[in-house]
Amino acid sequence: MKLKVDESLCISCGYCVGVCPEVFEFSDDGPSHVKVDTIPENLEDTAMEAKEGCPTEAIKEAD
Numbered sequence: 910m911k912l913k914v915d916e917s918l919c920i921s922c923g924y925c926v927g928v929c930p931e932v933f934e935f936s937d938d939g940p941s942h943v944k945v946d947t948i949p950e951n952l953e954d955t956a957m958e959a960k961e962g963c964p965t966e967a968i969k970e971a972d
């Protein structure tokens with residue numbers, strides 16, 4: 910599974926980074942981004958929890 914953050918939607922609330930810091934981190938210029946290419950299987954549930962909890966639905970599935 911791959912995820913990406915639509916930086917134009919991200920309001921830098923910190924939810925995803927708090928829930929799953931192994932996958933999401935803040936960029937130097939504000940919005941969060943996905944720092945791994947493919948989400949490791951053991952982190953998929955937590956990463957999806959972050960995706961579903963994002964208040965602006967900025968986290969999308971990627972190819």
Ligand code: SF4
Nearest residue numbers: 919920922923925963
């Ligand atoms: S949860 Fe959504 S809005 Fe909040 S920092 Fe993550 S991507 Fe941005």
